[in-house]
Amino acid sequence: MTPRQRRWIFLAAVAGLAAFYLWGLRGLPGFGNYPGPYGDIINRIAVAQTKATGVVSAVNFEYRGFDTVGEEFILFVAATGMAVVLRRLRGERERDRQDPTADLTVPPASDAVRLVALIFTGPVVVMGWFLASHAQTSPSGGFQGGVVLASAFFLIYLSGQFLLFRRISPVDLTEAVEAVGAGGFAAVGVSAVAMGLPYLKNFLPLGTTPGAVSSSGTIALISFFVGLEVAAAFVLIVGELVDQTLLIRQGDR
Amino acid sequence: MGSSHILAVVTPYTIPVGIMDALQVTVLVLVAAGATAVVLIREPARQVIMLSVYGVLLAVLFLAFQAPDVTLSELTVGAVALPMLLLLALAKVRRREK
Numbered sequence: 548m549t550p551r552q553r554r555w556i557f558l559a560a561v562a563g564l565a566a567f568y569l570w571g572l573r574g575l576p577g578f579g580n581y582p583g584p585y586g587d588i589i590n591r592i593a594v595a596q597t598k599a600t601g602v603v604s605a606v607n608f609e610y611r612g613f614d615t616v617g618e619e620f621i622l623f624v625a626a627t628g629m630a631v632v633l634r635r636l637r638g639e640r641e642r643d644r645q646d647p648t649a650d651l652t653v654p655p656a657s658d659a660v661r662l663v664a665l666i667f668t669g670p671v672v673v674m675g676w677f678l679a680s681h682a683q684t685s686p687s688g689g690f691q692g693g694v695v696l697a698s699a700f701f702l703i704y705l706s707g708q709f710l711l712f713r714r715i716s717p718v719d720l721t722e723a724v725e726a727v728g729a730g731g732f733a734a735v736g737v738s739a740v741a742m743g744l745p746y747l748k749n750f751l752p753l754g755t756t757p758g759a760v761s762s763s764g765t766i767a768l769i770s771f772f773v774g775l776e777v778a779a780a781f782v783l784i785v786g787e788l789v790d791q792t793l794l795i796r797q798g799d800r
Numbered sequence: 801m802g803s804s805h806i807l808a809v810v811t812p813y814t815i816p817v818g819i820m821d822a823l824q825v826t827v828l829v830l831v832a833a834g835a836t837a838v839v840l841i842r843e844p845a846r847q848v849i850m851l852s853v854y855g856v857l858l859a860v861l862f863l864a865f866q867a868p869d870v871t872l873s874e875l876t877v878g879a880v881a882l883p884m885l886l887l888l889a890l891a892k893v894r895r896r897e898k
Contacts, residue, residue, distance in 0.1 A: 576866045601869075603869040678872065686868035686871075687869070687872060690873060691869070691872035691873050691876055693875055694873075694876035694880070694881055695876055697881070698876070698880050698881070698884075700886055701880070733811065774830055784885065785884060785885065785888065787842075788850075788885060788888040788892070789888060790890060
């Protein structure tokens with residue numbers, strides 16, 4: 548294919564895309580206009596019905612809880628897939644040995660990086676738990692909290708403490724925590740079924756004060772499990788990649 | 801904005817509509833510039849750093865459009881976790897190439 552032909556195909560595709568895009572834009576509701584009834588209804592009833600002032604969490608973990616189970620398992624499957632694809636196969640050790648850069652030394656983390664990691668690790672852990680445990684009261688939740696928690700582990704890795712990173716997040720333990728998180732969410736749903744309620748129906752006492760940490764029943768519980776799952780999944784994924792990066796260095800020794 | 805007839809709550813912290821509009825337009829332009837910069841930078845390590853900056857810009861965008869939950873997700877995933885994964889992958893590839 549000559550560059551000329553390629554350009555024509557590109558221009559035709561762009562013209563088609565632009566036409567469809569503009570056509571689609573014309574059908575959109577005006578900026579800031581929400582035509583559907585669903586959001587308005589939720590805004591009116593959610594706080595009274597679930598005792599959660601974090602209405603987004605109420606939607607995620609209650610009204611559309613079933614969707615969120617699926618989303619959580621996307622991450623679970625991604626981490627599992629990563630562990631399977633990156634596992635060490637028989638014969639790979641030999642290939643590592645032939646790597647000409649096996650004894651390449653990597654400069655240690657600078658003092659500045661180590662200091663930042665040292666200062667932030669503790670607060671980041673607190674922040675992660677705070678977010679994961681306040682889904683029912685404020686804009687936060689297990690997902691955000693989980694990723695923040697995982698970044699505490701990244702900070703430890705970045706400060707050059709790979710062995711410490713591995714010691715506080717052994718693969719088996721991380722996998723177990725991930726499984727408990729993912730399974731816990733599903734189990735909350737099944738528990739409701741066991742009581743004769745619909746799947747994921749909120750079966751715990753809701754509390755009386757909207758916005759109290761102890762309110763909202765299963766919303767807070769599910770958020771906690773999501774936090775576990777997400778934190779473990781991210782630690783696992785990064786751990787696998789770090790292992791891969793280190794594989795070559797360790798291979799020769 | 802059209803939805804103001806539903807939630808017309810005015811508090812001492814409410815930002816005037818004019819300022820809010822200006823803020824939203826500014827952030828939209830910044831996000832467009834950031835996305836373009838990510839595409840135009842060709843050196844992978846620099847590109848990842850720009851991607852992280854772009855993640856922060858997107859987070860600010862979501863905040864300006866009243867979606868603090870998504871802001872937190874974008875901040876953690878877009879600005880920290882994704883660049884981290886990409887940098888690790890780069891470290892791996894680099895070492896092999898040399």
